Amino acid sequence: xxQVVTSAVVAYVHDLSFMVCFGSLVLERQLIRPNxxxxxxxxxxxxxxxxxxxxxxxxxxxxxxxxxxxQGAGFYTQxxxxxxxxxxxxxxxxxxxxxxVTYILWAVPLRKGELPQVxxxxxxxxAWIINVELAxxxxxxxxxxxxxxxxxxxxx
Numbered sequence: 001x002x003q004v005v006t007s008a009v010v011a012y013v014h015d016l017s018f019m020v021c022f023g024s025l026v027l028e029r030q031l032i033r034p035n036x037x038x039x040x041x042x043x044x045x046x047x048x049x050x051x052x053x054x055x056x057x058x059x060x061x062x063x064x065x066x067x068x069x070x071q072g073a074g075f076y077t078q079x080x081x082x083x084x085x086x087x088x089x090x091x092x093x094x095x096x097x098x099x100x101v102t103y104i105l106w107a108v109p110l111r112k113g114e115l116p117q118v119x120x121x122x123x124x125x126x127a128w129i130i131n132v133e134l135a136x137x138x139x140x141x142x143x144x145x146x147x148x149x150x151x152x153x154x155x156x
Contacts, residue, residue: 017054021054034123
């Protein structure tokens with residue numbers, strides 16, 4: 001595969017994994033309810049796994065773009081918007097740990113044929129966290145669009 005095609009594939013994987021992350025968060029947000037039934041709880045666990053895998057693919061393809069297939073590492077690392085974008089991604093990732101650990105704990109009762117106990121308070125807390133994650137994720141394409149146009153770079 002030529003360099004141009006490889007670069008395009010890496011960019012595509014990056015964009016697609018972003019969309020899968022965002023879509024997974026939207027679905028998780030829609031699924032959250034107190035005391036979900038078995039199918040809903042199972043869907044939430046599976047959706048979070050998909051989200052996590054897509055986030056890893058997003059990170060990996062982003063690193064490849066910075067190091068090999070983008071505008072050069074210097075273009076990115078000297079731009080404060082790049083670091084803001086990375087910071088938002090990491091903050092969203094850190095926020096996602098709470099729902100992920102919660103869903104992992106649901107797997108134990110689900111495997112035993114039982115339902116996870118999800119209070120109204122826990123349901124609201126998870127919904128709030130995912131709302132913040134969605135807002136953070138929604139800001140990333142704006143930061144990327146500004147960054148790609150040189151906004152934030154020092155004037156030469």
